[in-house]
Amino acid sequence: MGTIHRSGVLKKSNDSARLITITVMGAVFGFFVGVSFPSDLVTKLNLHSGLLSSIDVALINERSGRFSRSDLGGTNHSDTPKIYVPTNPRGAELLPPGIVVPETDFYLRRLWGDPNEDLKTKPKYLVTFTVGFDQRNNIDAAVKKFSEDFTILLFHYDGRTSEWDQFEWSKRAIHISARKQTKWWYAKRFLHPDVVAAYDYIFIWDEDLGVEHFNAEKYINLVKKHGLEISQPGLEPNNGLTWQMTKRRGDSEVHMETTEKPGWCSYPHLPPCAAFVEIMAPVFSRNAWRCVWHMIQNDLVHGWGLDFALRRCVEPAHEKIGVVDSQWIVHQVIPSLGNQGQSLNGKAPWEGVRERCRSEWAEFQARLANADKAYLAQMRTG
Secondary structure, eight states, X not given: OHHHHHHHHHHHHHXXXXXXXXXXXXXXXXXXXXXHSOHHHHHHHTSOTTTOOHHHXXXXXXXXXXXXXXXXXXXXXXXXXXXXXXXXXXXXXXXXXXXXXXXXXXXXXXXXXXXXXXXXXOOSEEEEEEEOGGGXXXXXXXXXXXXXXXXXXXXXXXXXXXXXXXXXXXXXXXXXXXXXXXXXXXXXXXXXXXXXXXXXXXXEEOSOEEOTTOOHHHHHHHHHHTTOSEEEEEEOSSTTOOOGGGBOOTTOXXXXXXXXXXXXXSSTTSTTTBSOOOSSSOEEEHHHHHHHHHHSOSSOTTOTTHHHHGGGGSSSHHHHEEEEEEEEEEEOOXXXXXXXXXOBTTBOHHHHHHHHHHXXXXXXXXXXXXXXXXXXXXXXXX
């Protein structure tokens, strides 16, 4: 028993000595590592993980030498002031106004260099076309009527985008693709007023327009000269003409009223005799579009009936909405989007699309009338 007791004591003594030796060696090793490790790198590795990774921060410091921990906010939350600015855009109330950027644009930027040097010019106008690749030659001719002062945006309803790169201008254009969608579906989702706020005028055009007699710069000059907030080029009389208001006149620069068939106009200053353009080739000022965008319904994708309601967005509408006669276009009436429909009950695809257009028109009118009634009722009781 005594022998066993002594060996146990000896074993415990050896274990304790070994533990002390390892601890001392670890402390010495840690000391030398700490002395040899650069203090600035320790700072880098100590940054709050929610801000930047240690690798990101190390790269920033190494390449620029401009940033410190204090520049990146550190971990002292007491340095951040309590902010609530109710006049900021919705959702941004907790931010200081100086950092809030509520608007954007379609300007293409570089991935390198000084951001302030990205843009040689800033286009002042935006033109959009809703296109299928089959109409590429028509769109090519149309785009060439617009100078570098215009951002070009193509909405592709057939999913074919890369093929457009056969045109040099296409490489500078913006391309957005969603199959079998209309231009008003695109406009509601991608032309929010805060997205297009950089542009003085926004053209939202169909793909089947002949532009031989059209010059975009001259058109803009006439729109400004006559104070038009909503406009369209005059239409050459052909089988694509529906309304007298949009028919080109050969004796004027612009016109803002017309005479229609008996009974079509309840009042001379109301559509379709005045305050009216069609939805195939409208042009909106920035301010007018901010109003019109809010009137577009998410589910009524064809936009029928919208042309009769545009007058609600400018005052006086019969003076601010007009047709530019001296820069005119031809409506070629190519039912390309209609053919994107689906054959049902033995009807051709375009017939189903046309039925939807008519039903949407009736639905839009009903919604607008109900909205008017609800507003007036609220005013009477409020």
